[in-house]
Amino acid sequence: MVIEARTRREMKIASEDDVALVRRAVRALAEAHRFDVFASAAITTATSELTRNVWVHARGGVALIEEVLDDERVGIRVTFRDEGPGIDDIERVLAGGYSTAKSMGLGLSGSRRLVDEFRLDSTPGRGTCIQILKWHPL
Amino acid sequence: MRGSIPILRMGETLLATVHVDLHDAVAEAFQTDVLTAVEKRRTNGLVIDISGLDMVDTYVARILAQTGQMAKLMGTTTVLVGMRPEVSATLVRMGYMMEGVYTALDLDEGLALLKRLCKRRR
Amino acid sequence: MSHSKYMKTLKLDEAELRSRRAFFALSDEDLARLASLRSFADTHTEAIVDAFYELLLAHPDTRRFFPDESTVRRVKRAQREYFLGLFQGRCDLAYVEDRLRVGAAHERIGLAPRWYLGAYLRYLQIMQDRLFAEFPAAEARAAFASIQRLVWFDVSLAVDTYIAANLDAVGRHQAAIRELSTPVIRVHDRVLLLPLVGAIDSVRAQQVMDTVLLRVVEEKAKCIIIDIAGVAVVDTKVADNLVKTTASVRLLGAQTILTGISAQVARTMVQLGVDISAMHTLSSLAEGIELSLDLLGKTIISKPRGRANSARRGGDL
Numbered sequence: 001m002v003i004e005a006r007t008r009r010e011m012k013i014a015s016e017d018d019v020a021l022v023r024r025a026v027r028a029l030a031e032a033h034r035f036d037v038f039a040s041a042a043i044t045t046a047t048s049e050l051t052r053n054v055w056v057h058a059r060g061g062v063a064l065i066e067e068v069l070d071d072e073r074v075g076i077r078v079t080f081r082d083e084g085p086g087i088d089d090i091e092r093v094l095a096g097g098y099s100t101a102k103s104m105g106l107g108l109s110g111s112r113r114l115v116d117e118f119r120l121d122s123t124p125g126r127g128t129c130i131q132i133l134k135w136h137p138l
Numbered sequence: 139m140r141g142s143i144p145i146l147r148m149g150e151t152l153l154a155t156v157h158v159d160l161h162d163a164v165a166e167a168f169q170t171d172v173l174t175a176v177e178k179r180r181t182n183g184l185v186i187d188i189s190g191l192d193m194v195d196t197y198v199a200r201i202l203a204q205t206g207q208m209a210k211l212m213g214t215t216t217v218l219v220g221m222r223p224e225v226s227a228t229l230v231r232m233g234y235m236m237e238g239v240y241t242a243l244d245l246d247e248g249l250a251l252l253k254r255l256c257k258r259r260r
Numbered sequence: 261m262s263h264s265k266y267m268k269t270l271k272l273d274e275a276e277l278r279s280r281r282a283f284f285a286l287s288d289e290d291l292a293r294l295a296s297l298r299s300f301a302d303t304h305t306e307a308i309v310d311a312f313y314e315l316l317l318a319h320p321d322t323r324r325f326f327p328d329e330s331t332v333r334r335v336k337r338a339q340r341e342y343f344l345g346l347f348q349g350r351c352d353l354a355y356v357e358d359r360l361r362v363g364a365a366h367e368r369i370g371l372a373p374r375w376y377l378g379a380y381l382r383y384l385q386i387m388q389d390r391l392f393a394e395f396p397a398a399e400a401r402a403a404f405a406s407i408q409r410l411v412w413f414d415v416s417l418a419v420d421t422y423i424a425a426n427l428d429a430v431g432r433h434q435a436a437i438r439e440l441s442t443p444v445i446r447v448h449d450r451v452l453l454l455p456l457v458g459a460i461d462s463v464r465a466q467q468v469m470d471t472v473l474l475r476v477v478e479e480k481a482k483c484i485i486i487d488i489a490g491v492a493v494v495d496t497k498v499a500d501n502l503v504k505t506t507a508s509v510r511l512l513g514a515q516t517i518l519t520g521i522s523a524q525v526a527r528t529m530v531q532l533g534v535d536i537s538a539m540h541t542l543s544s545l546a547e548g549i550e551l552s553l554d555l556l557g558k559t560i561i562s563k564p565r566g567r568a569n570s571a572r573r574g575g576d577l
Contacts, residue, residue, distance in 0.1 A: 023193070
């Protein structure tokens with residue numbers, strides 16, 4: 001299965017306002033592709049969670065928004081990159097039980113449940129890269 | 139920022155209609171406005187209308203729940219109304235069940251619920 | 261289905277190709293031998309293809325696929341290419357994709373496997389005759405063995421294509437059934453009923469929850485009764501979805517009543533540790549309807565004696 005990106009758009013995450021901008025861009029894309037209201041809410045909310053995480057925990061980063069295609073359908077893929085503190089205990093955070101940074105925990109594990117594909121790469125002290133993908137529900 | 143979210147008073151009930159993104163400064167101002175209003179005059183109930191929100195993430199959900207908790211400490215019962223079906227589905231699917239918050243379909247239902255709850259308290 | 265979709269469905273990648281070739285004992289030696297027979301193939305193509313279609317046109321059941329001269333001409337041309345394709349000396353993923361394209365085309369016009377297989381047999385018989393006529397016995401035997409391996413390899417692809425296409429049709433029917441299977445009914449003012457029937461996979465479970473929420477808002481429901489007596493299997497996923505549905509219905513200000521819980525299901529849910537404390541659960545639908553009215557602050561009362569149907573008849577019975 002080959003996934004190719006049809007369009008790419010990079011947006012900076014450097015302020016609180018950027019969180020809303022990134023979210024709106026993803027929402028617009030979902031609507032353009034006629035994702036149903038539930039799927040649209042899912043990808044938009046996951047995006048909002050993860051963009052906010054980048055802003056709050058890393059104080060800045062980048063969101064790459066792509067329209068992707070495989071043989072049969074279209075999808076929206078968003079990649080979040082930051083050079084923040086990174087995530088120490090990835091397993092625990094993904095399980096949703098990260099008590100010291102509760103906000104990050106639920107947002108992260110929650111977002112994962114909203115999308116079709118979820119990838120996380122993080123090195124403490126170096127940064128984090130999170131990629132989410134939601135296919136058109138068909 | 140103060141006053142971004144209009145708060146109406148109807149006797150002993152307050153009605154707040156959230157129609158903009160609730161983030162940092164706006165959220166803080168909102169909470170301050172609500173608590174100030176509750177403090178100023180006897181307030182039994184607070185209805186927060188979120189029918190204008192097409193997205194509620196855990197951050198916004200927390201703000202709403204916190205506002206309810208704060209109001210409760212001051213003797214006011216809060217009801218959340220107008221949640222959109224896709225917003226509800228998304229929160230629950232994330233695992234955020236929003237327990238401890240009263241909810242109703244719309245303003246009418248919200249006011250009716252407050253009436254029932256306040257009667258019970260007496 | 262498109263041929264590329266078949267590639268995906270049949271999981272035809274390098275590994276699968278190697279495995280299938282090994283099973284059919286289709287070696288590089290065979291392919292080299294076939295490549296060396298290229299000129300033989302060129303010489304006999306016309307005659308072999310004609311003989312092939314003679315069979316199809318002679319038989320009433322297959323004749324109908326070739327209604328006119330232009331169709332026959334077109335198909336013969338395609339068949340010639342196909343036949344010559346056997347002598348290219350390669351059997352890689354590109355070759356497989358080509359073959360699948362042919363299979364997909366046949367499937368689309370409804371040519372069933374039995375005709376396909378009978379025709380292939382004819383093919384092989386014709387080639388055998390001509391090979392033995394042209395080459396010394398030992399050589400002819402070796403050549404024919406190689407041809408058989410490749411032809412049967414092709415047949416395996418054709419058969420898999422038919423199976424995949426049928427499964428695809430079943431899938432589409434299932435999708436249609438799914439859509440018809442979240443019938444949310446308004447049984448009373450602000451009371452909805454959803455009788456769930458059949459198997460509930462994760463896709464359907466999501467659709468059910470989405471539909472329920474939309475209808476609750478649409479109907480301004482205060483209560484939705486979900487009857488699961490007809491649900492085939494209630495496992496963790498199904499139970500989990502019911503819990504989620506209940507939680508999200510609550511956020512819309514309504515309550516969920518779960519009915520049709522059999523002893524077996526009750527046992528399963530408790531053993532799975534499903535938290536049903538937030539749900540109203542009952543065993544029968546009838547009880548569910550009574551509870552829903554109760555939650556609305558309503559109750560059913562009998563009419564005073566002797567007044568049944570009085571409105572319609574205009575007097576006492």
